[in-house]
Amino acid sequence: MSQPRYLTGDKAGIQEFLDKFDVFLFDCDGVLWSGDHLFPNVAETIEMLRGQGKQLVFVTNNSTKSRADYKKKFDKMGIPCEVDEVFGSSYSAAVYIARILKLPAPKNKVYVLGESGIEQELASEGVQYVGGTDLALRRAIEPEDFAAIADGSSLDPDVGIVLSGLDFHVNYLKLATGFAYLQRGAIFLATNTDSTLPTAHSLFPGAGSVGAGLVKAFGKEPLALGKPSQAMMDAIEGKFHFDRSKTCMVGDRLNTDIQFGIEGKLGGTLAVLTGVNKKEDFLGEGKAVVPMAYIDTLGDLLG
């Protein structure tokens, strides 16, 4: 396997690399910023790419935020960005449900295990949902709930999909309700299945861990709509209709971002060393996931 090209400081190499692509898919955390810390020259790099006529898509597995929420983060960070350039796993799930899955009405409602970001994106694609932030489910399960779930009287007969994401208000009642829909034949989707959520300089349970109770009870994995699942690539393509051979994935994680680009048969992948993985993780013999090129920080693309 050929070794990836190191682009930092290689002005000619950078332009040659950029010229290969019309579209850049960007991971955000670890590439543009880390938490609330913006990396140097990111805004200028983004402007430079726009100046060269590149289409940019910001791809994130964060399911709690809608695209509108996420744009606010870009605004706060001072990075120019349109809502339509943001592609989160919640929106990915909404696009997949509305444009690819297209279940016939009326049995096409979605039971949501997740926060308002998911609800907003489902609504933006005209998808009906129950659960989610419904306060009626934010309580302890009571003895009468078991019977009402078992006989279906507390269930919506039109639910045909269970969509599991990051829910900071997960509880037994929500898990039992989701499990009941799955046992009645609902399709099992997840915004993403990240096991952990990096925050406050530590790791917390991620969307995959919140939904793990449904997976264990039901005995089957959901189709995930976040990186590295190719269902997300299909959803991105379903919206942007890009030429994969002229598209490059930029990210810091080999097993999500770079693998996502390679499996999606994109023209290129660019690893940035400001996040999870270091160059030792992909340089040398026998490495599982190897990017086409790498760079110390995104701002190095300015040359």
Place this chain on the structure above:
Amino acid sequence: MSQPRYLTGDKAGIQEFLDKFDVFLFDCDGVLWSGDHLFPNVAETIEMLRGQGKQLVFVTNNSTKSRADYKKKFDKMGIPCEVDEVFGSSYSAAVYIARILKLPAPKNKVYVLGESGIEQELASEGVQYVGGTDLALRRAIEPEDFAAIADGSSLDPDVGIVLSGLDFHVNYLKLATGFAYLQRGAIFLATNTDSTLPTAHSLFPGAGSVGAGLVKAFGKEPLALGKPSQAMMDAIEGKFHFDRSKTCMVGDRLNTDIQFGIEGKLGGTLAVLTGVNKKEDFLGEGKAVVPMAYIDTLGDLLG
């Protein structure tokens, strides 16, 4: 592999079988009763075994009830039983922690994901615990909780064990707290890892599904103290000091009860056909788990 002996109606065969054993370990649900329905002649059968001088142990994976809670169920069902004859997965965990694991104080406290049955059993063995039914954790996670968990200020520095069981009040705050203890090196135990809880003529998330979020986030399975884990057999032996060759496991489920007895190298196993498995599941060639004998209903042991 030899085929199991069918004991129903075989008076001589029954007595020959009973004479082999001094101790009988009984699964409860599916053997003695199904939910609130007592099977015929169960109380008389239990009395008959006692009359023959047999030691009886009632073994259950139900982690929400203490032995005292469980004895109330026996009383209600009219089955004579002593608290000391009940061995639930919560008690199993308490015995394992107190008599086998024996972590040195002070870092030997248990963080409980579960209900009061677990707390009662830990207390009965003199084990200190946090979490569990603590009302301070029965609420939504707040932004300041992330920092307090990350820097450890909301954690108990003496927690050395995380014990995961069936918690009807599970929430994100509890999962995040348990995950933090695991990341700090706590030993990961589970009362049991049953994926589902049969109730109200339906299936609900079981202890294994409640704890699945911890497993997914942490990336490692807990040591389970319920059937078919041999850690439970060790805990039973730790209390009763029985002769395994003179002990018989009686149960309705092949992959928990019967496997539990076979792996524990007990002298015998007896399948009862009033629960999950049917005789077709173990008769014939190439079956994975085969009991020594089987019987239609427990009451048939009266002959």
